[in-house]
Amino acid sequence: MTSRSAFAIPAFRRLWTAGLISDTGDWLLFIALPLVVFQLTGSALGTSIAFLLELIPAVALAPLAARLVGRFDRRWIMVAVNVGQALALLPLLWVDELGDLPLAYAVIFVHASLSTLFEPAKNTLLPELVDTGRLVSANALIGLNQNLGRLVGGPLGGVLLAVGDLGLIVAVDALTYVVSAVLIATLPAVAAPAETHSPEEGAAPRPAGLLTAFRLPRLRGAFAVIFVSSVAQGMFLVLFVLFALGPLRGSDADVGLLRGIQAIGAVVAGVVLGFLVRGSSPRALTALSLFAFGALSLVTWNLPALTTDIWPYVVLFAAVGAPGVIMIAGLMSVLQEHSAPWQRGAVFAAVGLVSALGQAAGILLGALSDGPIGLLPLLELQGCLYLLSGVIALLWLPRARRGRKMGGQPATATHAC
Template identity: 50%
Template sequence: MTDLRTATRRGPAGSAMAVPAFRRLWLAGLVSDTGDWLMFIALPLVVLQLSGSAVGTSFAFLLELAPPVLLAPVVARVTDRLSHRLVMVVAMIGQATTLLPLLLVHDRSELPIVYGVIIAQASFGAFFLPAKNALLPTLVGLERANSANALVGLNNDLGRIIGGPLGGVLLAVGSIATVALIDVASYVVAAALVLSLPRSRHTDAVPSADTSTEGARTGGVLRALTDRPTRDLVVVTTVASIAQGLFLVLFVFFVTDVIRGDEADVGLLRGVQAIGAIGAGLALGVLGARIDALRLALIGSSAFTVITVVCWNASFVSHAVPLYAVLFAAIGVPAVFMGAGMTSLLQHATDGSRRGSAFAALGLGQAVGQAIGITAAGLLQEPIGTLPLLEVQAGAYALTAVLAFVLLRRGPRRVRS
């Protein structure tokens, strides 16, 4: 095991795309992320149509955050003891199956079905992401971790551009059943691609450290949090997730109330965030192996804070939508740097036998942080106002950057194994 400062010593490496198995995994991610964005756009609209209230929509977002919190101990044990490839395939098949009840949704009386689907999707998803993040280093090697994480993140942004608008169109011309069936197909295709990954000691071996009685007693989320590098990364990520939760609720109010934009402007500014992220993802996909992950995380968190502060305070000078389009596009670059850097640091700082637990703990922190941010924004937006709360949100990102510099740059200390 290594500490965070020495975790990313670089050796000769190229892009993760040079690894054939990774190319299959990447394609699987692109297919499933596109399907996810279909549903991500369609489900909140359906909830709003059926419930007739923003409260119902906010409740749907909070439901999605509950499984990563409640299931974190189970996720840690499963992803540490079973093949990561197997966990991913079962999770995707589970997500495909649990979308089928949406075929029965037609009116308000079936709203509980929608909520049930949201919970089921998030439950299986809670297993998928830690397994995928734990699998990547064994698939491409730690020296290509930055490249692999950036390219995996690129899938989400490509999926947003393709699946986001398509989800709205399909819902408008068809129904939630149409969207559900296409998303089911995307999961099946992605699962088949992951299943085609080579069966080897790298992708299918059960780590011996966690198959023993001793490992079963000492593994899991709590054990992961006793390791300082993991705990430090969880703390930094949780604070950033609080800021992200605030943003999810306040963004629409900023566009419509602060800069006086309309619904089209909301869609434009939400979409352009993918532009900078795609550029950064492509660049890191090629050059990521040559860049220190710690430096990447620190630069990303600092630049993200600066652009966030500029974005909210520019409203005192101008309400021109093109200005904010540039700012929101630019912020995608440090977002990719920060995400890829943090993920790579955690992959380096933990060994394969407990990497699933570490990412389960990270998912727990992200879910708790977003829940705090979403709840706070929902309760405080009206009495305090949008812009003051966005200044708090920018402050949360500033705190994230400070914590990253203080915690992630600590001196050598080995992770317990």
Template identity: 40%
Template sequence: MNAVAVLRSPGVARLGGAGLLSEAGDWMLFIALPVFVLQLSGSPLITAAVFALELLPTVLVGPLAGVLIDRVDPWRLMSCVAVLQALLLLPLLLVDSAADLWLVYVVVVAESVLGTIIEPCRTATAASLVPVGDLMAVNQLMAVLSSVARLVGGPVGGLVLALGGIDLVLLADAATFLAAAALLVPGCRGAGRPAASARVRLFRDWADGIAVVARVPTLRRAMGVTACMALAQGAFVVLFVLFVFRDLHGSETDVGLLRGVQAVGAVAGGALLGLVSRRSGVPRLVAISLAVFGLVSLLTWNAPAVTTALGVYVGLFIAAGIPGLAAMTGLVALLQEHSPEEARGRVMSTFFAVFGGVQALGMLLAGLVGTGTGLTVALQVQAGLYLLAAALATRLGAGAPRVTGDGGSPARPRSTAASTG
């Protein structure tokens, strides 16, 4: 089944539509809030600190959020979180000066905590809506919708900011969360999951989820690949800006353009992903995609020796979006497929926590790099990390078969385990 056909599976359209709306709103705020904070504070450091705060809940709260995801009806959880995301934006309407920036810090952390819950919950829920054989298709669909949200939300956020200021952006973002919640409400099944919530042993259940990752070879290896990818991605966030200014002699506009066009490649690549994955297999697809991503990165970082024409780099960044989407989609599908259903939320939360934590480490390490020879070396190392991740990914297909709830034989495909009807 391809990504379009999988929309017919009960619940998938609602889940994808809700994700598209809420992520478009996220990108609107992601574009507008840095400008607003910089205007109030006049400090790039304070602006950067606001967004560094977003990583903390992913690392600290993420694994524990997985316990909640595995114990509560996922549709009800996601709809409630979406409403809270809308309500918690409203205090930002009170921010008028630099003295009010503490409200921004509080809201950013609170929104990040809620995002730490809803992202792995959406991923775990998507896996329960389709048979195992359609995991790549449903993840492909979600990834393409996420890229569309990025393409739409960013420009709209800038336009809304110009027309109505930050207050209009906040209200528009809140509206997207409420619309997403409305789409998710029909999925609430009333009975929810087994009434184990009263008996939740928070840290023990979290430790049990970590034990699942450690016990299943594919999950264990996938986390190693994730860590390597995240280190490279974190370094990219810092090194990329330095590269544009030093090597391409570009501007802030060029930085925004090159970051945005990667989503174009992701959308285009999504159309081919299903065909490629069926022919090569998911583990091999992940390894090949990471290798291609690493090679495109090497080509990009060294191309200024030949040309600094911006059009060349637009093409390279679009090209990088294709293997980038394929690698992440395949990796998520493997995590979903090899996770016991009752622990899938904790596995996915662990994945997001590892990615966020190591990504932060990559940012810090890259922040120590200067703009001279150190930057040149760091760029090569960053691309090399993707090649190392590709080498690690060649082992993803080896080891034990898919596990069931008891860690035994392969699971039978399920078509509508969490369907909305």
């Protein structure tokens, strides 16, 4: 019996492995570099600037990403990005004191800019490697390796920084990007979207620009879900620490424990959805996961009225990682299934843009907790935004197209060897 897991496809396994390695490298940098910035500046503001620099390219470079991913071979875009990320780390070797801070900021900005190209290229390539029936499995497994990379790369980044110096981080991180580039280069060749034939028009259309993605009626619900849920995520980034140290009366160690424990639920969900569950509707998965996200959030924010013991929150935060992976798997599958190959570069560049704008709005909303509104009403709003996203998903996301083949390839081209 043929496996319906995307992991049965050799090309996908190579892409997955490359993603796991590069995601581990991303988390090395994500953990270590803000710590270095804080050590240099001694300022929360300096560290906040580092995080904001990661959002700017997703907005500013989205139109360029749409054009490049739509015009060129996605494999080689990803290879070039990985090589560029390895080279972009080198200026960190000269970061030793406060005067070198602009170099650290420049590395953060360049890495975020390259990621703006990498993610649309990866999400555009994925439907060319797997058939429609395995899209949910493939996207869940991508979410799995991102969380495995977090589990490995996060602690490893802290350990390497403690036992060595920033140079050691640079060496290990650069190696992960080079290995990832080599694996991606071995993927089978796939026609660029600009070369894809359109049966409806009888001609190969030009790659779509960014605005084209927002004009696709079937995807407007998905963009609405992404924006509203990203606002909730942005609020969480600001409010979580305030909640843990305030109503929960936790310590700095509790903050780290609760943030890290989310990966457990995410890994379990990635394994179950990637290897075991079959025939799931992306629309239903997205809606149900968002309802679960909202319900778990509201229970968590209101639980201090009953108890501030840490262990119920460990369970809740471990559980909340699962709907995050399921939501992303469902949404990405909807976007991949309901866009043509020459449109996907624009679609996934638009995803990065909408997500960044939503998170920025959420961060600004979270800052209102210092004012008369207070913390608890904003926490309640954050949970309700996830519930609203679930309603939008249930009512507005398109239903699955049964029997459709992806990327114009015959189904046998994606079967395991």
